Amino acid sequence: MSSQAVGHFALIPLYMAAGTAILALLADLFTGRRAVTAGVTLLGTLATAAGALLTNGADPTFCAAGGCSWIPSGAAATTAVLFAGLTAGVLAFSLPALRLGVAPAGEFCFLLACSMTGGVTVAYAGDLITLIVGLETLTLPLYVLVGLRRFAPGERVSTAPAAASVTFFLISVVSTAIALLGVALNYAATGAVHLALLGPAPAPFAPIAGVGAALLVIGLAFKVAAVPLHAWAPATYDGAPVPVAAYLSTASKLGGVLALAAVVSRLDTRAVVILLAILTMTIGNLVALRQSRMVRLLAWSSIAQAGYILAALALGEPGVVAALAYAAFFVVLELIAFGVVVSLRRPGADGGAIDDYRGAARRRPWLGAALVLALAGLAGLPPGLAGLFAKLSVVDALVDANWTWLAGIVVLNAVIALAYYVRVSAALYTVPARVGLSVADPALVNAAVNPRLPVPRPVAVTLVAAVAVAVALGFAPQLLFDALS
Structure with missing residues (x-):
């Protein structure tokens, strides 16, 4: 393929994803029906996943100066399917709230x-510019989604979503500026932006390239909520609608891992990443x-999980497959955990306190089992085999x-994490005291202890599908490793 030609076949996943956004907007504009808008968006996610699988192994496109900006590969197809699946799952989790008008369906789906x-x-x-543009396109809509909420007449207006959105926006702007400065310094030292051309700078410019690489990694670390750019995550997750928090914890984090993997596998950033x-x-x-709050605990847990992924990325190219596999296992388990929280809360409510979930598994056994499976996987214990293999x-x-010393730190931290995972799992099966019920959120008490309150069908179907994927990955993890290699 000549450098001037555009390989439209390789761009099919992008066309499908962008087309989904446009069709969702048009469906809302011309029909005004929530079901049609959500259905179009769901079909678009399926088309995006199908397009990624169809174009696996296609020729790269937008090629010039020895590198290409769009590179189809097995890892790219697998992660694109993951993005589509996570989008579909979060949309399903959001449908009960959208039916109540908590957020405008057209804008939400778009x-x-x-x-x-x-x-x-x-x-x-395939290059740093496309990588940064993609990350910002992934992140920018989330600023609005975090604070996108309508309050019903008579409902107490909360400033938490707006505060979470502003916090997320401000820290993201700073991190993006740091990453772009890193890109600029690296380009000044090496003259390369294509990932395939990244490498050591000539001796006189090596210090500049080293600073640029370090700044790039620190800026990208925001996307995975790594220290020191981590403080936004707990406040943002807890202030956002729970399904949006699920998207932040899964798809947004997966994007950050992909960006970091692309950089650390080609630049010497070992000391910073360690x-x-x-x-x-x-x-x-x-x-x-x-x-003491459920979503905040999941947020801090996801920060710790990012640390394990970074430990693998510190190895550079040899650790990329392990890091990507860990990220794939993690996002599926995290989606299950947030899905159970959505199921046990009234539509549009926040995640509540951990004590509010006491006894939930006694009344809703399958939801309790799903959450225990997810927590066990995040802890790296059976029956969460996907997390164990990760x-x-x-x-x-x-x-x-x-x-071995870094492996020992990973194992030690995994042992520390058992304390809070076991605490949450135990609470699910603990009978709540009656005095506790009298002061708890009545809507949550109904959801947690009333066996007749049904789980919305889209949420239930998505949870079952996510659990099935987690179990399948646990029994056949090599399939995922092969797909990412």
């Missing part, structure tokens, strides 16, 4: 599809021990590289 478009772009990006990994997993786990893949990669 923004969610735009964010998916950014994720697909990150998956296929420091970020140790601080992120340790601080995340220690602060999670003190949390932890083992990181530890095994570190040991093979003779980084």
Whole structure:
């Protein structure tokens, strides 16, 4: 293929994702029916996943100066399918709230599809500019989604969504500026922006390139909520609608992992990534021990999980497959955890306190089992085999590289994390005291202890599908490793 030609076949996943956003907007404009808008968006996510699988192995496009900006590969197709699946899952979790008019369906679906478009772009990006543009396209709609809420007449107006949105926006702007400065310094030192051309700078410019690479990694670390750019995550997750928090914790984090993997596999950023990994997993786990609110605990847990991923990325190219596999296992388990929280809350409510979930598994056994499966997987224990293999893949990669000391830190942090995962799991099966019921949120008490309150069908179907994927990955993890290799 000549450098001037555009390979439209390779761009099919991008066309499908962007087309989904446009069709969602048009469906809302011309029909005004929530079901039609949501249905179009759901079909668009399926078309995006199908397009990614169809174009797997296609020729790269937008090629010039020795590199290409759009590179189809097995890893790109797999992660694009993940982005589409996560978008569909979050949309399903949001449908009960959208039916009540908590948020405008057209705008919600359009923004969610735009964010998916950014994720697909990150998956296929072959240069730093496309990578940054994709990340910003993934993130920008989330600023609005975090604060997108209508309050019913007589309902108490909360400033939490707006505060969460502003916090997310401000810190994201700073991190993007840091990342772009890193790109500029690296380009000044090496003259390269294509990922295939990244490498050591000539001797006189090596210090500039080193600073640029470090700034780039620190800026991208925001997307995975790594220390020191982590403080936004708990406040934003807890202030956002729970389904949007699920998207932040899964799709947004997956985009950050892909971007970091593309950079650290080609630039020498070992020292910075090791420091970020140790601080992120340790601080995340220690602060999670003190949390009393469910979504905040999941937020700090996801910060700690990012530390494990960074530990694998510290190896550079040898650790990329292990890191991507861990991220894939993690987002599926995290989606299950947030899905159970959505199921046990009234539509549009926040995540509540951990004590509000006491006894939930006694009345809703299958929801309790799903949450325990997710928490066990995040802890790296059976029956969460997907999480167990994810932890083992990181530890095994570190040991093979003779980084036993870092593998030991990963294992130690995993042991610390058991404390809060076990605490939440135990609460699900603890009978709540009657005095506790009298002061708890009545809507949550009904959801947690009333066996007749049904789980909305879209939420139930999505949860069952996510659990099935998690179980399948647990029994056949090599399929995922092969797809990402």
